[in-house]
Amino acid sequence: MTQTTKPARASWQQIRETVRQRIHSRDWPPGAPIPNEEVLAQEFGCARATVNRALRSLAEDGLVDRRRKGGTRVALHPVRRAVLEIAIMRQEVEETGAAYGYRLVQSGIVTPPDDVAARMRSSGPCLHVLALHHADGVSYAVEDRWIDACLTGLDAAPFDRVSPNEWLLEHIPYTGGALAFSAEPASAQIARLLDVTDASPVLCLDRSTQDGDRIITAVRLYYRAGHRFTSSL
Amino acid sequence: MTQTTKPARASWQQIRETVRQRIHSRDWPPGAPIPNEEVLAQEFGCARATVNRALRSLAEDGLVDRRRKGGTRVALHPVRRAVLEIAIMRQEVEETGAAYGYRLVQSGIVTPPDDVAARMRSSGPCLHVLALHHADGVSYAVEDRWIDACLTGLDAAPFDRVSPNEWLLEHIPYTGGALAFSAEPASAQIARLLDVTDASPVLCLDRSTQDGDRIITAVRLYYRAGHRFTSSL
DNA sequence: CAGTGGTCTAGACCACAGA
DNA sequence: CTGTGGTCTAGACCACTGG
Incomplete structure (x- = not known):
């Protein structure tokens, strides 16, 4: 009323x-x-x-x-548009009221395998970073990220303390990107990092970010089954 | 110049x-x-x-x-907004170039279980419809839908020929709703309908639709692992 | 061709929040 | 209080496109 x-x-x-x-x-x-x-x-x-x-x-x-x-x-078919707000992982966790934690698992410059090269639209060397995000000490998401090694300022990035997710968004300008959701069975490595059983379902979020025509970074985020991305429409 | x-x-x-x-x-x-x-x-x-x-x-x-x-x-943190366009299942399938098919699995008015009643914010009777969407004859998605039985015109809906997904969007006005993605292991029933192995990952899309304060319908769509929802940002 | 939405203007008043 | 964005107006011209 x-x-x-x-x-x-x-x-x-x-x-x-x-x-x-x-x-x-x-x-x-x-x-x-x-x-x-x-x-x-x-x-x-x-x-x-x-x-x-x-x-x-x-x-x-x-x-x-x-x-x-x-x-x-x-309109004949009122189009339903769902707007997903993609925040930094830290915010995402803290908004649930949990304490955020971050751990670098591995990092190094490598030549990307074919599938990644395709996503990056380039076969040049990439910085590959694998990292883990925690909520209240529990595994929250795995970040499997590839970054174009030619990116300037990259060597100054302290990925042992700050996640690529956060550092990139703060320091690298971008103009667009793409995103996809899917469900997959957890690989042995992902299952271990997320602390779930092998082959149990995980929610994958693939994201690529570009500046102009050049793809700067491609990331795959793995969330435990049960995690929900929500949105209003 | x-x-x-x-x-x-x-x-x-x-x-x-x-x-x-x-x-x-x-x-x-x-x-x-x-x-x-x-x-x-x-x-x-x-x-x-x-x-x-x-x-x-x-x-x-x-x-x-x-x-x-x-x-x-x-803006300090340029918020990334991903806009997902939610189309009718028929369109979704036909846009991939596949032929669309539909099959009603079961339908009936029942008193919803507690979890569904919570989603509907009402424990009144609901029409429960289980249906299957095909692409080129192959299982594409399972639609598990609950509709407020008080909805007018509902008895005229030919769910044996038209999916609730399609019929509702065409005939029932709405003002808003909510949406969530998650990954889950397939139940025996869902696995059978989707023609995947038991407990294999499926991508779930939960959606509830309201008209004013009243929730009209709640649906859960199950997609096979590998299915991707994409969007640009 | 002509009707409709798309945009721009110059000026005005208002609502809100910072100092 | 004062500056800033938010909105409204009355009128004008333009761009697109349907008939």
Whole structure:
């Protein structure tokens, strides 16, 4: 009952909610055209720019499709977008209320095997780092990371104290990347590090990060079965 | 050089890119304040609203933090947001180039067990549907779905031909939901349906969908190990 | 061609939080 | 209190694209 906010003032957000309700109530059913900005501006007694702001917001949410000359229509298949916030491992752990711990397992410059070379889109030498993240002293995730050895400043990185995960995000600019989830049986090594039984399921998160066209680093994170990545939609 | 050939076309997007570059080049390092809108508007020779549009866009991307009176600062930890597009299973399969198939395994109205009741935030009767999605005749995913039996129009749903996944999205309005990924060992039943060996890893996607405060449906999708959910960032 | 959304402007007022 | 972003306006021109 207690409405949190009631800014009688309102405008573009109010308009957005009103339109959202009309769509939701099937007053404007999927696929149906909705009045143009000018008309809506008159109805709501505001400037066209204000209506534009509201409809643009709905379009970003995938609730309507907008086209020049074609007008605005209610989306046929309201696309569900799940936004996952990828934090630094330290934050991820500390947000659960646990104490964060980190341990470097191994590190060295090597020529990557074919599969990794493919992910890096380069067969040049890489720094390979294997590390373990703890929560309250218990294994939380394994970080299996490959970093382009040509990266400047890399030799100054104190990976014995700070995880690549954290150091890279702080020191290396990037412009984009890709991400994938999958489930796999734990290899003997991963099982030992995560302290789970051999071949038990682990959740893998593959991530590659690029700066421009060049792939800087590729990482695979292994989480125990039972770990959950959540998101609202 | 030839600035004139470049029709100053997009002021807002141009400004955004310029600022992005200054951040990326550490010209404006993480945590540093950037000039206020008025100043930037003068620098770029445009209206303040245009600068606002550009900076707001960067803020939505998590690249800068904005505060009234506090001004705009380069984000300390550029938050990585991965946007997953959740499509209908049919689309998901057909986009891989495979032929989509569907088979209803079982369906019936039951009182949900405690764990499901918790997910539905209600212990009322639910329609429980177990179904299988195929790609080129091969098991692709198992859909284990619970639907609030009070949902109107539900009895008209032809779940023997159309998956709940598809029918619900087309016919039932919703306002939000939640999602979680995890890895689990396949139960005997799931293993049989997915045609994998017992206890082998499967990727689980739990999703609940609500309309207002009421949870309409909760679903758990099981994918074979090896299946990947991907996204760009 | 013409209608629609996309963008820009110059100015104004407001809400909020920092000093 | 004061500066900053947040929003709104009224009007204008432009770009795209459907008819």
